[in-house]
Amino acid sequence: MSPAREPAAAAEAPAEADAHAEAGPRAGTAEADRPAVAFSAYDSETCSIARTLAVIGDRWTLLVLRDVANGIRRFDELTDHLGVARNVLTRRLAKLTEAGLVSRSAYRVEGARERQEYRLTPAGRELVPILLAFMGWGDRHLAGPDGPPSVATHHDCGAPVRVTVGCDAGHDLGDRPRVSLRPGPGSRRR
C-alpha cells in the first residue's frame, strides 16, 4: 500500500469508503483529524509493497524461498522438487543472492567438484511471515475437503503458528483487518 487514508479492504462498507475518498474527513470519527488524501494521489512505486514485489514478487522466487527456508539448499534438489527450468532457477537464485536474501556457501560431495548451497540470510528469514501469510490464506480458501497440506509449528515449543494483524493499542484485527493508510515520512505525491 501507499500513503492514503482509505480503509484497506472496505468492501463491506462501500458508502463509507466512498465518503472518505470523495468528501474528505468526517467529523466525529477517529479519521477527522487526519488529512484527506486519496491513495491515487501518491506515487504507485514509492510504496513498500511495490518495492518488496520488485524483489520477490513472482511465483518462482517465492517458491524458491519456501524451499530454501525448508532446508532444500542445493541446486539439483531445488530443480528436482520444484520442477523449475535450470536457467530460471539460476536467475532467481542470482537475484535473491544479489538482494542479500540468500547466501551461498561451498560444499563438496566426495569425488565431485565443489558446488554451492543456499541458505536464507537474516533479511531473508524476515520474509518467513510473508510465506506464512500466503500459507494461512491457502489453508483457509484452497485446501478443500482434504484439509491443509501441512501444519506450521513453533520450532521451540511445537504449538501451531499463525499470522495475525494487531495494532499498537492491543486490538486483534482478525482475518479481514480494516486498515487505513496515512502518508509516512517517505511518501511521494505524484
Added chain:
Amino acid sequence: MSPAREPAAAAEAPAEADAHAEAGPRAGTAEADRPAVAFSAYDSETCSIARTLAVIGDRWTLLVLRDVANGIRRFDELTDHLGVARNVLTRRLAKLTEAGLVSRSAYRVEGARERQEYRLTPAGRELVPILLAFMGWGDRHLAGPDGPPSVATHHDCGAPVRVTVGCDAGHDLGDRPRVSLRPGPGSRRR
C-alpha cells in the same frame, strides 16, 4: 511451505538444521517425537503457498489488490495509478473476479455509458494480511533514509498496525520466526 519438519529459515543454525535433515530427530528436543520427513519428499504443488501463488502470485495482481483495497476501484483510475497496460489489467481483474477475490458492480457517470467498479470480496479482504506482510518487510529493508512511504493504522482506533507471527502457546515468534512444518491431513508424498 509444504509438509516437512525442517525449521524454516534456520540460516543462522546450519549445523543444527543439517542434523535435522540428515540425521533425523534428535533425542532430547521438542522434535524428537515427531516423524523425520524431508520437505523434499512432498509434492511441491500440494501446498497452500503454491496454491495461493497460483492465484495471486504475480506483481501486477498484488498491486491491483493493493489499489482496490485502498479505494481505487475504476478501470481508468487503476491504469492511471499503476501505469499498467489495459490488456494486462483486464486479464488480472478477470482472474481476480473469477477467483472470487474481487467483485464487480455497475456505475454510471452522467452522460457516459455504464461501467464497472471493483471491490474486494470477503475472501479478498482476507488477503490484506499478505499485503501488510509485504509492506512491513519493505518498510524495514527498502525504505531508506526517507523512512516508510506510508503508515498502516487500525481503522477503528488509529493505532499503527503490524503483522506478527505467534503460536497457540502464546509465544511471539518475532521478525525471524523459527517455524517447523509437519504433514497435515491434505499432504501428498511425491
